Amino acid sequence: MKTARATTSRMKIYGDVGIVAYDQIEDKLQCHLCGKWRRSLSQHVVQAHGWSAEDYRQEFGLNRQQALICEGTREIEPFSKQKLLLKKEWLDEGKT
Numbered sequence: 368m369k370t371a372r373a374t375t376s377r378m379k380i381y382g383d384v385g386i387v388a389y390d391q392i393e394d395k396l397q398c399h400l401c402g403k404w405r406r407s408l409s410q411h412v413v414q415a416h417g418w419s420a421e422d423y424r425q426e427f428g429l430n431r432q433q434a435l436i437c438e439g440t441r442e443i444e445p446f447s448k449q450k451l452l453l454k455k456e457w458l459d460e461g462k463t
């Protein structure tokens with residue numbers, strides 16, 4: 368039974384549609400599908416549920432900017448370009 372996309376309207380989901388539950392203390396996000404807390408949901412939904420991150424976002428009403436990775440995890444991920452740019456601006460300002 369791998370009809371994940373069609374089942375969510377009937378199955379129990381964890382948390383609220385459109386919101387990714389975030390545990391600040393543990394620095395983890397809750398999976399809407401199984402309720403487990405993971406640092407990286409984008410990886411988790413692929414490995415545990417066979418969903419792509421894109422499917423997951425669409426199904427649970429998350430926008431494309433919605434990170435599926437925790438703050439702490441994001442720090443070590445290279446794709447946080449915006450954050451780096453902001454940091455650079457801030458540094459440049461500090462210099463003058």
Ligand SMILES: [Zn+2]
Nearest residue numbers: 398400401415
């Ligand atoms: Zn899950």
